[in-house]
Amino acid sequence: MAKGILARKVGMTQLFTETGTVVPVTVLEADSCRVVQNKTVAVDGYDATQLGFGERLARRTPKPMVGHFKRAGLEPQRTLVELRDAGIPEVGSRVGVEIFAPGDIVDVTGTSQGKGFAGTVKRHNFSRGPVSHGSMNTRQPGSIGSVDAARTFKGIKMSGHMGAVRRTARHLKVVRVDTERNLILIKGAVPGARNSVVMVRDSDREGTL
Amino acid sequence: MNVIDLLKREQEKSEIPVLRTGDTVRVHVKVIEGTRERVQVFEGVIIALGSRSGLGSSFTVRRLSHGVGVERTFLIHSPRIDKIEVLRHGDVRRAKLFYLRDKVGKRARIRERRHPIGGTDMVMRREDLPFDVPGAEEDVEDDTAVAEMLDNGELQPVAHGEEVAVGAAEESADA
Numbered sequence: 428m429a430k431g432i433l434a435r436k437v438g439m440t441q442l443f444t445e446t447g448t449v450v451p452v453t454v455l456e457a458d459s460c461r462v463v464q465n466k467t468v469a470v471d472g473y474d475a476t477q478l479g480f481g482e483r484l485a486r487r488t489p490k491p492m493v494g495h496f497k498r499a500g501l502e503p504q505r506t507l508v509e510l511r512d513a514g515i516p517e518v519g520s521r522v523g524v525e526i527f528a529p530g531d532i533v534d535v536t537g538t539s540q541g542k543g544f545a546g547t548v549k550r551h552n553f554s555r556g557p558v559s560h561g562s563m564n565t566r567q568p569g570s571i572g573s574v575d576a577a578r579t580f581k582g583i584k585m586s587g588h589m590g591a592v593r594r595t596a597r598h599l600k601v602v603r604v605d606t607e608r609n610l611i612l613i614k615g616a617v618p619g620a621r622n623s624v625v626m627v628r629d630s631d632r633e634g635t636l
Numbered sequence: 637m638n639v640i641d642l643l644k645r646e647q648e649k650s651e652i653p654v655l656r657t658g659d660t661v662r663v664h665v666k667v668i669e670g671t672r673e674r675v676q677v678f679e680g681v682i683i684a685l686g687s688r689s690g691l692g693s694s695f696t697v698r699r700l701s702h703g704v705g706v707e708r709t710f711l712i713h714s715p716r717i718d719k720i721e722v723l724r725h726g727d728v729r730r731a732k733l734f735y736l737r738d739k740v741g742k743r744a745r746i747r748e749r750r751h752p753i754g755g756t757d758m759v760m761r762r763e764d765l766p767f768d769v770p771g772a773e774e775d776v777e778d779d780t781a782v783a784e785m786l787d788n789g790e791l792q793p794v795a796h797g798e799e800v801a802v803g804a805a806e807e808s809a810d811a
Contacts, residue, residue, distance in 0.1 A: 447716035
């Protein structure tokens with residue numbers, strides 16, 4: 428059965444282990460994750476558990492959404508996410524950080540930091556040209572195809588919008604779980620900017636890497 | 637105070653000696669040998685201070701071991717470091733004493749600072765936080781008070797334990 432929780436990315440820091448090595452960790456705060464709905468094959472065509480996270484003013488929320496939360500006995504929340512194969516938890520109940528323990532292997536899904544319209548050097552790791560001696564192609568993309576083809580093929584790596592897409596960092600280790608402050612500390616980086624909402628699930632790759 | 641800062645504070649030592657480059661120090665390091673844990677002493681001159689504040693602060697100590705220069709960099713707040721003793725304050729005019737690497741014998745000496753800056757041996761003290769803090773975020777007044785206390789980073793002169801003679805024999809130096 429899958430475990431999952433929605434959390435806010437607080438930021439990164441480091442922890443000393445007892446042996447004196449330093450571990451880089453991402454701090455996630457999950458204080459307001461609730462079960463909003465259980466979807467079933469009979470009603471919805473598939474089984475899933477809907478989780479909510481964050482706060483939202485009722486008067487700022489569309490009326491149908493307010494009703495949806497009301498059904499679960501909850502105040503409106505900011506984010507809704509579905510989790511498959513999570514059993515049938517009680518609707519309206521709280522999902523706490525205690526579902527994870529140190530040593531667990533998890534996947535973290537979030538929206539990566541947006542980089543805007545990025546050139547080929549940043550976006551596709553192209554090499555840059557010389558920066559001096561009159562060079563005028565420092566960050567130019569270079570050739571985009573042969574003259575013979577008389578066109579540019581699809582899929583050529585070019586400049587364009589980068590980041591701000593859903594990404595999953597897989598196979599990360601839970602270093603510490605703080606139930607008092609509702610924190611999960613995960614080794615390494617996770618997608619997203621500070622304060623963005625991420626989903627933490629037990630990894631589908633545990634034991635495969 | 638935000639969560640990240642709290643996590644850092646929790647790991648910081650509440651009392652660390654004030655270190656300056658040129659000081660001669662004895663660093664007591666916990667070492668695990670098989671199942672046994674013992675304390676190893678590394679004595680030498682501080683030739684560089686790394687980051688000076690926060691969890692990542694570090695310093696580099698140089699000593700001569702069997703005629704070979706050995707340098708070790710320590711993280712001040714590492715749990716492996718048991719104790720740091722300042723034996724002697726050096727009178728130096730540089731932040732980094734890397735020139736010592738090219739000097740031997742008499743030329744590698746450092747004069748003693750007779751009147752250490754800021755008085756005699758000092759210790760950086762920090763009052764420990766009440767760490768049961770989830771509620772503290774609501775209690776704004778308390779929170780700022782604590783933060784202020786920390787910012788001021790109380791600097792209290794504290795006499796060191798025993799005076800150790802400079803160049804005293806190293807007891808449990810590295811085997």
